[in-house]
């Protein structure tokens with residue numbers, strides 16, 4: 015049975031309350047990627063909850079082992095989907111990471127790499143420069159090991175990415191304006207995959223939505239939050255909220271195409287709860303925030319311009335499946351656009367991307383990436399689709415299928431260009447018609463079933 | 466030698482480490498303490514160690530080592546036996562043999578016959594995913610419990626689901642078992658070198674041995690064949706909700722002809738308000754020792770647009786259009802009761818409280834119903850599972866009794882009948898705060914009071930939490946007990962496989 019922790023600090027009362035709700039049913043272990051891979055109770059959600067409990071109760075720096083087990087957590091939140099006691103593990107692990115960051119002195123190399131990631135990734139200019147340097151080093155990546163090698167491997171290869179607007183820019187709706195939204199460009203996405211944002215802008219404006227892009231100042235704070243860097247995360251969140259609030263004309267939604275960001279922005283009410291000046295605005299922004307697939311699912315999309323029945327394996331980013339519970343909408347809208355949507359086995363399992371996880375924990379991330387790629391190969395699809403750049407990059411590294419964002423496919427289906435990643439692949443849509451929905455039960459010799 | 470004192474454990478573990486490898490023998494406190502946890506009344510029962518075999522040969526090696534040293538084992542498949550004992554052994558010092566960790570392969574899939582041969586670790590989710598991957602032509606009958614539950618482990622505990630393939634043990638055909646004496650047995654035609662009928666014919670030649678390994682402790686089952694239902698092109702559910710607690714008897718009477726004629730092909734789930742609502746909301750005014758009031762319950766019903774009892778089922782067919790007239794017939798059948806509100810397939814799909822039913826009829830695992838466990842804080846849960854004839858008066862009488870007993874123990878009545886033609890599985894989920902001693906005691910007393918009341922009505926459970934297995938076996942009478950013990954003495958003469966499980970053999974007290 016669980017016991018009560020006397021929390022030494024008032025501001026950790028929330029963590030205490032969360033810890034108390036864990037009653038050790040253990041369902042979570044079945045769906046926790048690290049437990050399934052490593053088979054160690056301390057690599058399971060409830061094991062980690064116990065470690066966090068001890069760590070916070072002691073109010074001291076944690077042991078190296080505790081840090082290892084908590085660092086190995088992907089923050090994929092699969093455990094939250096499974097948990098019958100509704101334990102709010104997401105906020106607990108965030109709190110634990112902040113505690114580690116504040117009390118534990120990591121080895122020098124670890125500190126350097128984390129500091130660099132926290133400085134560079136949320137800053138599009140710095141990231142742009144880093145990517146150019148990385149591109150020069152990429153051909154020699156075999157010479158590197160561990161995390162550096164992993165980072166070089168993950169660098170975007172091939173075509174140069176179009177530049178993102180540096181300043182606020184408004185993209186007018188085609189025809190009559192039905193609504194007006196802010197599109198979050200994503201700090202990494204606008205540098206590494208601006209073509210996704212461009213597809214989103216084309217798609218939304220084509221359907222009567224005016225799009226405001228806030229320019230490259232806005233990082234949502236997700237990456238730093240998951241590294242335990244609370245101060246930076248809050249500062250980024252405040253900037254984001256202020257940028258959106260600065261819009262003079264009313265907006266109907268804040269639209270996100272990088273679901274990792276979406277989970278964090280939708281939770282701004284919590285992140286900035288203690289900030290008296292910002293909390294109301296943060297809450298308002300959070301309420302307006304929608305994954306792009308949620309918005310699109312509510313629209314009447316233009317009919318597909320041709321037969322689009324390409325076989326698409328839809329990968330649920332953990333931030334969509336577990337973080338925001340946006341599961342039905344992307345599938346529904348892809349199907350309506352004519353695609354033949356296939357589920358992937360073990361869809362609840364993280365692909366190993368998890369923000370900067372694949373750079374910081376490359377071994378586990380590699381195993382998860384390979385496992386995901388094998389499941390995707392088994393789906394029988396020709397295209398991989400997801401709603402999060404991190405997953406596309408990670409899976410693209412292990413899978414042979416071309417990997418594209420949901421908005422790229424929808425843009426293509428409704429009049430936009432073919433997504434760049436598909437151009438080099440010989441693809442053919444399914445031509446056979448679906449099994450007829452007859453009123454008489456068909457007997458199919460091939461399937462041996464009679465209905 | 467003192468059988469199953471802890472003294473022989475190190476020797477046993479040494480032998481096992483040599484045969485299956487160090488990595489697969491765990492004794493760390495972090496591991497064993499969690500394998501001892503249950504949701505049941507009373508304290509936990511951590512095993513001294515957990516071992517993870519990877520093949521049938523390794524299972525044989527473990528059983529032989531146990532015989533040699535007099536060590537008791539407790540085999541589990543995936544150990545998702547929540548509300549019945551989870552992964553914890555039934556007796557003290559029993560070593561958990563966790564088969565699911567490594568023996569989790571689908572060994573064969575016969576696409577013509579719809580037969581999967583599986584190891585113990587194959588879960589509902591895994592099976593479902595694999596069937597989708599193979600073209601979505603078959604569906605597995607799932608439970609409304611944990612998706613990670615074992616297809617095989619569940620069948621061995623007489624678990625059941627909701628489609629026409631609901632009786633999970635009945636859908637097994639041909640098993641492989643390592644008996645307590647270390648011998649390897651394949652049932653049916655499995656002994657033949659090139660058996661063609663092993664997973665096709667349930668009875669074949671000679672006595673039907675498979676039944677011996679269900680709710681018993683004579684061996685460790687290492688694989689079995691499972692029959693799978695071809696997936697229909699269209700599946701449509703229907704549901705009706707009724708306002709009054711006492712509508713129950715009439716609903717049961719209305720269900721029986723639908724099931725006896727086979728007109729409705731699925732089991733029909735008949736759930737009370739709190740069974741459905743508890744996965745959506747928690748107790749509105751939880752105070753230890755006090756049950757929810759009828760007024761609070763009515764408020765919850767209104768908030769969720771559900772009545773006291775809700776019945777559902779599903780039709781399968783070639784198309785929605787083909788199914789529509791069948792739904793219409795069921796509607797007019799229930800309309801003849803003069804009350805009740807119809808809930809269409811579309812409405813049910815949108816309703817979180819009915820989501821797990823719709824998923825289950827379609828063979829899709831879901832975590833939805835498990836959220837019931839957050840009804841009260843503190844993690845206590847036990848299933849009390851008396852079956853009951855599909856008899857209007859008896860169902861009503863026993864249901865009233867359950868409600869009264871649970872209320873008098875300060876607990877809520879969560880009930881689902883899973884209705885077949887003549888018999889319904891009757892599931893009570895007892896939920897309480899396990900961290901409050903008095904409430905934990907009350908839950909134990911409530912279980913015993915329910916068991917006594919149902920015994921008086923001539924009704925026995927279909928499955929039992931480990932803590933009450935001895936008690937339920939004692940109700941079966943001397944001849945049954947002696948027969949079970951005699952079989953145990955032959956198949957497991959040293960009593961090393963889970964003594965005490967289902968009240969067979971003697972377990973050291975936990």
Ligand SMILES: Cc1cc2nc3c(=O)[nH]c(=O)nc-3n(C[C@H](O)[C@H](O)[C@H](O)COP(=O)(O)OP(=O)(O)OC[C@H]3O[C@@H](n4cnc5c(N)ncnc54)[C@H](O)[C@@H]3O)c2cc1C
Pocket residue numbers: 540541542543544545546547548550551564585607608609610611613614615616617618619620621622623624625626684685686687834835836837966
């Ligand atoms: C909300 C909720 C809903 C549920 N709904 C259902 C339902 O609809 N239907 C249902 O049947 N159950 C249901 N359950 C109960 C239970 O969770 C499931 O039955 C679950 O599938 C059992 O776990 P398992 O399959 O992993 O089996 P295990 O826990 O692995 O096995 C069950 C028992 O069988 C024995 N055993 C297992 N494998 C072997 C083996 N290979 N050899 C010898 N003995 C073995 C062990 O004693 C073990 O304790 C529900 C539970 C909850 C909490």
Ligand code: SF4
Pocket residue numbers: 045046047048049057058059062086087088089090091092093094103
């Ligand atoms: S967030 Fe993911 S990796 Fe972390 S404990 Fe939960 S399931 Fe495991």
